[in-house]
Amino acid sequence: MIKRILLLLLFPTLLFAQQKDTTAIRYSKNISKEDLKGNLTIIASDDFEGRETGEEGQKMAADFISSLFRSYGIPPYKDATYYQSYPLNVVSPLSTTIVTNGKKCNQKIDFYNFPGQTEQRIEKKNVLFLGYGIEEKNYDDYKGVDVKNKVVMILSGEPYSKDSISLITGKKSFSLWSTYYKVKPEKAKEKGVKALLIIVDDVAKDVEQKKHRLESPSLKLDLDKTEMPIIYISKEMACKILNVDNIEKIRPKQKPVKLDVKTELSIEIKNSIQKNSSENVLAYIEGSDLKSEVIIISAHYDHLGKEGNIVYNGADDDGSGTVAVMELAKTFAKAKKEGHGPRRSILCMTVSGEEKGLLGSSYYAENPVFPLANTVCDLNIDMIGRLDEKHENNANYIYLIGSDKLSSQLHSISENANKTYTNLELDYTYNDVKDKNRFYYRSDHYNFAKKGIPVIFYFNGVHADYHKPTDDIEKINFEKMVKITKLVFFTAWELANRNERIVVDSNKK
Ligand SMILES: [Zn+2]
CATH class of the missing domain: 3.50.30.30 (Glucose Oxidase; domain 1)
Known part of the structure; x- marks a missing residue:
């Protein structure tokens, strides 16, 4: 036992390092601060009126996201549409x-x-x-x-x-x-x-x-x-x-x-x-030899709307995740176009209705476009552009929630991707079931976890502007966002391209 620990201390790289994938590194450079900022400037602008589900601003955001998916060369997933519409009461x-x-x-x-x-x-x-x-x-x-x-x-x-x-x-x-x-x-x-x-x-x-x-x-x-x-x-x-x-x-x-x-x-x-309706916006990047298996990367693009003239812009929540998912769609689409497409399919999914009770993701989980049995995992990004109080002076962190709950392989792939490429401090504070915030239950990934699909929730924690009209783009740290988006990218790249589908083997509540 002691010897093993010594070995672990002396040669950590022997145990943890994974060979760097130069193709993945090359495409990760496509993830840029300029793109993230450019798209967030639009998503989190007053024009989009806080993107409240079912309202005009949400529809504008859906239109903007789908038009970019089209511009990335991603074809509609069916019948000329990127939308999965769902009815609302x-x-x-x-x-x-x-x-x-x-x-x-x-x-x-x-x-x-x-x-x-x-x-x-x-x-x-x-x-x-x-x-x-x-x-x-x-x-x-x-x-x-x-x-x-x-x-x-x-x-x-x-x-x-x-x-x-x-x-x-x-x-x-x-x-x-x-x-x-x-x-x-x-x-x-x-x-x-x-x-x-x-x-x-x-x-x-x-x-x-x-x-x-x-x-x-x-x-x-x-x-x-x-x-x-x-x-x-x-x-x-x-x-x-x-x-x-x-x-x-x-x-x-x-x-x-x-x-x-x-x-x-x-x-x-x-x-x-x-009666009303809303839309999830899907970018489906079809895989090659393992295309029937799907990796979902999700974020919610809706937010709280407005109160009179005061707009809840939701730059961090969850404009940040939305533009990260868009950037990942762009990156995987580019890799595919150049002959390096993923083996498994990647479904970049921006959902609405999150702020109203995880409605869009719940609708998808009950009415999946691609069978849930073939859905490998959901990497959900909700708030990655800010720092919380605990990390005031340290932008190099991200909270990960859920990674070990259903699949030990997902957890180690995520850890390895970080050790090999991004070197962020992965903070598991909120992964503790005893944590009183219960964030595991509070964003869209939970609708997939409920169905037994392994998830990772990427989250920067809350801050003074959380759910306030002051959650604005001026306060976003784009360097940090780039890094976290890259972590999601390298994790998804491995999940999509490895020989074996990850196994559901844990059952940690
Ligand atoms: Zn959110």
């Missing part, structure tokens, strides 16, 4: 009426809920309050609590809400704030919860902060007839429902709470639905 917020014990509560004062919830009316004579603040060791006390068909009320707030989450999910591990929005409601729904009421500290403050989302319509691929409403309520409203004068009286400290409270409650949700 635009669910506008109308009103939610809640009456508790004969008293009407006021939307946006006593409670708020996000648009997109299914129209429905719920009448109940009791509410199940599950509290928070219990110690995890008391978790077992919650075993066997039946939440099916009940209106469940819980307290929000880290870290204590984890136990109420645990109860609903049936797992102990969901202790994370971000699961609050994604995983928990899904699991609650799975368990048959009729409606979830979440007690928040300050409704007015939330309503102000989340104004944009509360007032914008929600976009959905499918309408779910049985969707469980999630409603955020004030402490005062919770007191009314629970018939207590002070929530602190029932705020549990040590013991788990399961109060089945008799109370009259009615919830009525109304909305209106319009």
Whole structure:
């Protein structure tokens, strides 16, 4: 063992270095700062109005991307089109009426809920309050609590809400704030919860902060007839429902709470639905002898749109990934034209709907143009043009997420490509399943990972301008972008040209 370690220390190159592919190096030089900057200047301009899914700016971006794919000499993947269109349901917020014990509560004062919830009316004579603040060791006390068909009320707030989450999910591990929005409601729904009421500290403050989302319509691929409403309520409203004068009286400290409270409650949700559509834009570079196998390189080109005259330009999110994918399409197309095309096919995929809930990639994964069984992996690029706080003074890094989760070979190919060609610091902080940000679940690659397809997510981390109108091109570091785009290129080159398709052999959640 010791000897091996010594050998590893003395001759790391023996173990890790891979022979340099001079053809790959030659084509990697095609990836240029000028191209990336030129394209991003257009994608992230005010003219594109923040590229909100279904809106004019997104359509303009789709048109721009596909016209460049054409100019690179990439033929349309079918019927003269680069588009994969998909239908959208635009669910506008109308009103939610809640009456508790004969008293009407006021939307946006006593409670708020996000648009997109299914129209429905719920009448109940009791509410199940599950509290928070219990110690995890008391978790077992919650075993066997039946939440099916009940209106469940819980307290929000880290870290204590984890136990109420645990109860609903049936797992102990969901202790994370971000699961609050994604995983928990899904699991609650799975368990048959009729409606979830979440007690928040300050409704007015939330309503102000989340104004944009509360007032914008929600976009959905499918309408779910049985969707469980999630409603955020004030402490005062919770007191009314629970018939207590002070929530602190029932705020549990040590013991788990399961109060089945008799109370009259009615919830009525109304909305209106319009039909719209959006587009994924695909550049298919057909491979040679192994062309039926496909390597996907993806990024989302949509962003948050605008608010009045203020445009959310999304230069980093994800203009940076979009132009990187375009540059990779150009590079692989050029190599092919000159007789060095990939053996496996490369599908450069820019998707929309990401900011609305990973819609475009979800549609593709459910309606794949090329069979998923032949899809080798997805290399997804989402935000590669900026530095985060941790790396303020070090542009030579990138977070990699997911590379080892499904295929150990994908992970080592990625590592080798970096050691051989790009020498970036690969930061795996967010690859840790325990990391509270849960980025693995938060971009388009996840829709492929869910289907058992190995993925790598390339990500620079968040920064002060994340999801703000100030995510502008002036702040983009193009040298860094070139380097990361090259890492993706060398990784894809190896994946496309090696003899054996990578094997799915790990199952790390
Ligand atoms: Zn993004």
